[in-house]
Amino acid sequence: MNGKNYYSRRFFLKTSGALAALAAIPATVKSFYMDAKRLIIPPRQKQPLIVKVNKQTHKLDVDTRTTLLDLLREDLHLTGTKKGCDHGQCGACTVHVNGERVLSCLTLAATLPGKEVTTIEGLADGDQLHPMQAAFLECDGFQCGYCTPGQIMSAVACVKEGHTKSVAEIKEFMSGNLCRCGAYNGIVASIQKVAK
Amino acid sequence: MGLFNTKNKAAGKPDGRVEGIAKVTGAGKYAAEYKVDNMCHAVFAGSTIAAGTIKSIYLDNAKQVEGVLDIITHLNKPAVPGFASETKLKETRFGLPLFHTDKVYFRNQPVAMVVADTLENATYAASLIEFTYQEDTPTVDFKKAHPSVPLKMQGKERGSLDAWSNAPQVVDQQYDIAAEVHNPMEMHATIAHWTADDKLVLYDKTQGVVNVQRTIAKIFEIPQENIEVFSEFVGGGFGSGLRVWTNGVGAVMAAKAVKRPVKLMLTRSQMFSLTGYRPAAWQRVKLGADNDGKFLGIHHQGKNGTSVFEPFQEGITSITRMVYNFDNLKAEQSIVPLNLGTPTWMRGPGDCTGAFAVECAIDELSYQLNMDPVALRLKNFAITHDPENKKPYSSNFIDECITKGAEMIDWKQRKQQPGALTEGDWKIGYGVAVGMWGAGRGNASAGITMEKDGTMTVKTAMTDIGTGTGTAMQNMTHTFTGMPKDKIKIALGHSTLPTAGSQGGSTGLSSISGAVSAVCDALKKQLADYAAAINPAYKDAKPADVLLSATGVSLKTDKNEFVSLADIWQKNNLTDISVKASSGPGAERQQYAFCCSTAHFVKVRVNTKTGKVKVERAICVADGGTIVNEKPAANQISGAIVGGIGMALMEEIHADEKLGNLVGNDLAGYHFAVNADAPIIEVAFINKPDPYVNPSGAKGLGEVGIIGCAPAIANAIYNATGKRLRDLPITPDKVLV
Ligand code: FES
Ligand code: FES
Numbered sequence: 001m002n003g004k005n006y007y008s009r010r011f012f013l014k015t016s017g018a019l020a021a022l023a024a025i026p027a028t029v030k031s032f033y034m035d036a037k038r039l040i041i042p043p044r045q046k047q048p049l050i051v052k053v054n055k056q057t058h059k060l061d062v063d064t065r066t067t068l069l070d071l072l073r074e075d076l077h078l079t080g081t082k083k084g085c086d087h088g089q090c091g092a093c094t095v096h097v098n099g100e101r102v103l104s105c106l107t108l109a110a111t112l113p114g115k116e117v118t119t120i121e122g123l124a125d126g127d128q129l130h131p132m133q134a135a136f137l138e139c140d141g142f143q144c145g146y147c148t149p150g151q152i153m154s155a156v157a158c159v160k161e162g163h164t165k166s167v168a169e170i171k172e173f174m175s176g177n178l179c180r181c182g183a184y185n186g187i188v189a190s191i192q193k194v195a196k
Numbered sequence: 197m198g199l200f201n202t203k204n205k206a207a208g209k210p211d212g213r214v215e216g217i218a219k220v221t222g223a224g225k226y227a228a229e230y231k232v233d234n235m236c237h238a239v240f241a242g243s244t245i246a247a248g249t250i251k252s253i254y255l256d257n258a259k260q261v262e263g264v265l266d267i268i269t270h271l272n273k274p275a276v277p278g279f280a281s282e283t284k285l286k287e288t289r290f291g292l293p294l295f296h297t298d299k300v301y302f303r304n305q306p307v308a309m310v311v312a313d314t315l316e317n318a319t320y321a322a323s324l325i326e327f328t329y330q331e332d333t334p335t336v337d338f339k340k341a342h343p344s345v346p347l348k349m350q351g352k353e354r355g356s357l358d359a360w361s362n363a364p365q366v367v368d369q370q371y372d373i374a375a376e377v378h379n380p381m382e383m384h385a386t387i388a389h390w391t392a393d394d395k396l397v398l399y400d401k402t403q404g405v406v407n408v409q410r411t412i413a414k415i416f417e418i419p420q421e422n423i424e425v426f427s428e429f430v431g432g433g434f435g436s437g438l439r440v441w442t443n444g445v446g447a448v449m450a451a452k453a454v455k456r457p458v459k460l461m462l463t464r465s466q467m468f469s470l471t472g473y474r475p476a477a478w479q480r481v482k483l484g485a486d487n488d489g490k491f492l493g494i495h496h497q498g499k500n501g502t503s504v505f506e507p508f509q510e511g512i513t514s515i516t517r518m519v520y521n522f523d524n525l526k527a528e529q530s531i532v533p534l535n536l537g538t539p540t541w542m543r544g545p546g547d548c549t550g551a552f553a554v555e556c557a558i559d560e561l562s563y564q565l566n567m568d569p570v571a572l573r574l575k576n577f578a579i580t581h582d583p584e585n586k587k588p589y590s591s592n593f594i595d596e597c598i599t600k601g602a603e604m605i606d607w608k609q610r611k612q613q614p615g616a617l618t619e620g621d622w623k624i625g626y627g628v629a630v631g632m633w634g635a636g637r638g639n640a641s642a643g644i645t646m647e648k649d650g651t652m653t654v655k656t657a658m659t660d661i662g663t664g665t666g667t668a669m670q671n672m673t674h675t676f677t678g679m680p681k682d683k684i685k686i687a688l689g690h691s692t693l694p695t696a697g698s699q700g701g702s703t704g705l706s707s708i709s710g711a712v713s714a715v716c717d718a719l720k721k722q723l724a725d726y727a728a729a730i731n732p733a734y735k736d737a738k739p740a741d742v743l744l745s746a747t748g749v750s751l752k753t754d755k756n757e758f759v760s761l762a763d764i765w766q767k768n769n770l771t772d773i774s775v776k777a778s779s780g781p782g783a784e785r786q787q788y789a790f791c792c793s794t795a796h797f798v799k800v801r802v803n804t805k806t807g808k809v810k811v812e813r814a815i816c817v818a819d820g821g822t823i824v825n826e827k828p829a830a831n832q833i834s835g836a837i838v839g840g841i842g843m844a845l846m847e848e849i850h851a852d853e854k855l856g857n858l859v860g861n862d863l864a865g866y867h868f869a870v871n872a873d874a875p876i877i878e879v880a881f882i883n884k885p886d887p888y889v890n891p892s893g894a895k896g897l898g899e900v901g902i903i904g905c906a907p908a909i910a911n912a913i914y915n916a917t918g919k920r921l922r923d924l925p926i927t928p929d930k931v932l933v
Contacts, residue, residue, distance in 0.1 A: 041257055041260040041261060041324070043262055044262045044263070044316070044317065063314065063316050065316045065320075066316060070315060070316070073228075073229070074314070074315060077231055078222075079222070079225065079226070079228075079229035080221065080222015080223065081222070082226075082381070082382070082431070083228075083383065083461070084381045084382070084383070084464070084863070085464040085862060085863045086463065086464065087464065087862055087863070087864070089464075089862060089863035089864045090381065090464075090863050092381055119222070120220075120221065120222035121221065121222050121223075123221075124221055129217075129220065129221070133220040133221065134220075136216075136220050137211075137212035137213075137216045137217070137220050138211065138212060140212065140213070140827040140828060140831050142219055142220075142662070143432070143661075143662030143663070143664075143828070143831055143832070143835060144380070144381070144382070144429075144430060144431045144432040144433075144661055144662030145215070145218075145219030145220075145224060145429065145431070145662065146226065146380070146381040146382040146429075146431025146432060147381045147431075148219050148220060149220075149222045152220060167876060168872075170871075171871040171872040171874075172871075172872050174871045174872075175870040175871045175872040175873075176870075177871070178381065178863060178868070178870055179381065179838075179871070180378075180379055180380055180381045180432050180434070180839075180868065181381075181432055181662050181831075181835045182834060182835030182836070182837070182838025182839055182869070182874070183831055183834075183835055184834075184838060184871045184874050184877075185830075185831070185834045185876055185877055186831060187871065188871070188876065
C-alpha cells in the first residue's frame with residue numbers, strides 16, 4: 001500500500017461525520033470536504049476468482065471493479081459478448097449465468113465464484129450451431145450483427161421461459177435487447193421457428 | 197483477414213449471409229475486439245461546461261491512480277501537425293482541434309485523456325480530473341436560436357413565386373424536427389498501434405477504411421499508404437461512421453505518447469456528443485394547387501442546427517426538387533450555430549427531414565381538397581423526367597410503389613373523414629407518404645484470387661455495415677461467372693484490399709456491383725487465355741462466353757469445349773490467379789437521372805386517454821431496381837422503418853438551456869424503437885432492373901427506406917384523431933394537448 005496516499009476507511013468515516021456536524025457552515029465544509037476527497041485515492045483491489053465459462057474453469061485475480069462483461073472481453077478475449085451501453089440498457093451483453101439470462105455489464109466479476117457462465121461462444125456444440133443460431137442465420141435475424149449475440153442469448157432464454165405464445169409476447173420479452181439496425185422482423189421469426 | 201468462413205455451408209448449415217456464421221457465433225471481430233499485445237486503454241474526460249475557456253486543470257488525484265501511464269491535455273499534448281494552425285486544421289476537415297485549444301465549444305468536449313493499463317484504472321482516473329473554467333453563456337436551444345438567423349437562397353429558383361400567388365388552394369405551415377442520434381449499437385472505438393515512427397495500424401469502427409487512412413494521414417502528416425486500417429465487422433453506422441471522430445485521433449495521439457498500442461472506446465453518453473447526430477430542423481412549406489389538385493408551386497424554407505466550430509448544412513430542400521412536378525419552386529436554407537457537437541449525415545440525410553414537411557403539407561392539401569392523398573400524389577408525380585435537370589429518369593417506379601402499397605394495406609378501409617374509426621379508447625387512422633433518393637454510384641475496385649481448388653476470394657476495401665454487401669458480392673459473382681456460391685469467399689473492410697469508397701449514401705452496392713462485374717470479366721478473360729493454350733476454341737473467347745464451374749471452364753456456345761482447372765494450372769505452371777479491376781459511373785450520368793423510391797403506408801392506433809400511438813401495420817413498397825439479395829434487402833427496408841418509427845414517435849435530444857448538457861444521454865433516456873414498438877413490417881419490391889445505373893441493375897436501398905416513413909405516421913395520426921401534429925417526435929403529451 002502506498003503510505004503517502006493511503007487513508008483508512010475510518011478516517012473517511014470520521015471525516016464524513018465531521019462534515020455532517022459542520023453542515024451549518026457550507027462554504028468551509030465544502031472546501032474541507034474537497035481537501036479530504038483529494039487525499040483519498042483508494043488503491044486497486046484484486047480478488048481471486050474461480051469461475052466456469054463455457055464449461056472451462058478459469059482461475060483469475062480480478063479487479064473488484066471489473067464487470068463480467070469486461071472480464072470476458074478484455075481478460076478472457078471472449079469478445080462475442082458485446083458492449084452496447086455498459087449500463088444495463090441495451091441487452092447487447094446478455095449471457096447466461098447458471099442458465100438464466102443476465103446482463104454481464106451489470107454483474108461484477110467478483111460475484112461469480114461457483115457460478116457457471118455461458119456466452120455466445122459456448123452455445124454451439126462444436127461445429128453444430130445451436131438451433132437458435134441456425135434460425136437467426138436462416139431468418140436473417142440481424143444486419144450488422146452487433147446486438148446479435150445478446151439477442152440470441154436472450155432468445156434462447158425467452159424460449160426456455162415459455163414467452164413465445166404470440167408475436168406480441170415474443171416482442172415484449174425481447175424488448176430488453178435493442179437492435180438499432182431494426183432487424184426485429186427476423187429476430188421474431190427466428191424465435192418462432194425454434195419455439196415451434 | 198475479413199475472410200468469411202463458408203465451410204459450414206457444406207456441412208448442411210442453413211443458407212444465410214456470407215458473414216452470418218461469424219455473427220451468430222460471436223467470432224466476428226469488431227474494432228475494439230482485436231487482441232494486440234501490450235495494449236492499454238484511453239478514456240476521455242469531458243468538459244463540464246458548454247461554452248468558455250479552460251482556466252486550470254488539476255491532475256494530482258488522477259495521477260495517483262495506479263496504472264496511469266499518461267494524462268493528455270491541451271497544456272502537455274504531443275503536438276499534432278494537422279492542428280498546428282487554423283489553415284492546417286481546415287485542410288484536415290476534422291473540425292475540432294482536439295487537445296489543441298483551451299476553448300470549450302460544447303459540453304462533454306474531450307478536454308483531457310487518461311491512458312492507463314486497464315479500462316478500470318483509466319476510467320477512475322478520468323473521473324478525478326478537475327477543471328476550472330471561465331464560463332460563457334451557451335446557446336443550445338435550436339427553437340429559440342433559429343428565428344434570428346436569416347435564410348439564404350438555396351439553388352436556383354424555378355419559375356417564380358408570383359406565378360402562383362393567386363393559387364386557389366394553399367397550404368402554408370411550419371414543421372419542426374428534434375435532433376436525433378445515430379446510436380449504432382457498437383460504440384465508436386479505435387485501437388491505434390504505431391508499428392514504426394511513421395507507420396500506423398488502426399482497428400477502427402468506420403464506414404470507410406480509405407476515408408480513415410486519408411484523414412489520419414492528413415492530421416498526423418504521414419503517408420497514407422503507411423496507415424493500415426481494419427474495419428471488417430462494423431456494428432452499424434447509419435452515417436456516424438462516415439467521418440473520423442475524436443476516438444480515432446485520440447487513440448492515435450495516446451499511442452504515440454505512451455509508445456504502446458491504445459484502445460479507446462467511447463462510452464454511450466459520449467456517443468451523444470462526439471459522433472454526430474441528425475440536427476434539429478425547422479421548415480416552412482407553402483404549397484399551392486388548383487382546385488383539381490394539380491400543384492402550381494412550392495416555397496420551401498429550412499434551417500438546421502450545427503456546431504459553433506464547424507458548419508454543417510443538411511440538404512433539406514433537395515427532395516422538393518425531385519419527386520413532383522412543380523413548375524415554380526423556391527428554396528431557402530440556413531444553419532444555426534449551437535454549443536453542441538457537430539452534426540453529420542444520418543440515414544436519409546436532408547431528404548428525410550425535407551420529406552417530413554413536404555409530405556405532411558401534401559397530406560394537409562389533400563384534406564383541404566377532400567381528395568384521396570394517393571390520388572393527389574399520382575396526379576403530380578414526375579415519373580418520366582427529373583423535374584430539376586429535365587433528364588429522363590433511367591427508371592422510376594414511384595407510381596407503382598404507391599399503387600401496390602395501397603393495395604397491400606387495403607386503403608379502401610381508410611376513411612377520408614378524420615377520427616371516423618374508433619375502437620373503445622383507440623382511434624384508428626391510415627397514412628401515406630413517399631420517399632426518394634438519388635441512386636448514386638461511385639468508383640470502386642475489386643480483386644479476385646483463385647486458388648488451385650477453384651476457390652475464389654472476391655476482395656474490396658469497402659466495409660459491410662450490415663447492409664449485406666458481402667453477400668451481394670457473392671451472389672453477383674455467382675451470377676456473373678457461374679461458379680457455385682460455396683466456392684466464393686469474400687474479403688472486405690481492410691485498406692490493403694482494392695480501393696473502394698465509403699459505405700454510405702446508399703452507393704455501396706451500386707458502386708461495388710460495377711467493380712465485381714468488371715473483375716469477373718477480367719478473371720474469365722484470364723482463364724480463357726490460359727485455356728487457349730490447351731484448347732484453341734478459347735482463343736478469341738469473350739468474357740461473356742466463358743462459364744466457370746467448380747472444376748473448370750466451358751464455353752456458353754459449346755459446352756463440350758470443357759477445360760479443367762487442373763489442366764489450366766498444370767499447363768501454365770500456376771499456383772493461383774489474381775486479377776483486379778475498377779469501375780465507376782460513366783456517360784450514362786450525363787444522359788439520365790437516377791432515383792430509387794419508396795411508398796410508405798401505415799395504420800396507427802391512437803389512445804385517446806394516454807396519448808400512446810401504436811403503429812399497427814407498416815408497409816413499404818420500394819423501387820431499388822434489381823433486388824440482388826431479397827432477404828437482406830427486405831431487412832434493410834424494415835430496419836429503416838423501425839428507424840422511421842423512432843423518428844416519428846420517440847427520438848429526440850434535449851439540451852438543458854442553462855447548463856448546456858444533454859439530458860437523458862443514454863439508452864434509457866433516449867428512446868428508439870424496441871422490438872415491441874414495431875409491428876412485423878411488410879416489405880415489397882418492384883424488382884425491375886434499372887437499365888443504366890450499373891451492370892447489376894440494382895439501386896441502393898439504405899436511405900430511401902426511412903425517407904417518408906415519419907410523415908406517413910404523422911399523417912395517419914391526423915387521420916385517426918383530426919390533430920395535425922407538425923413537431924417531431926410526436927410524443928403522447930403532444931397527442932393529448
Ligand atoms: S452493455 Fe449491458 S445492457 Fe448494454
Ligand atoms: S443487427 Fe445491428 S444492432 Fe442489431
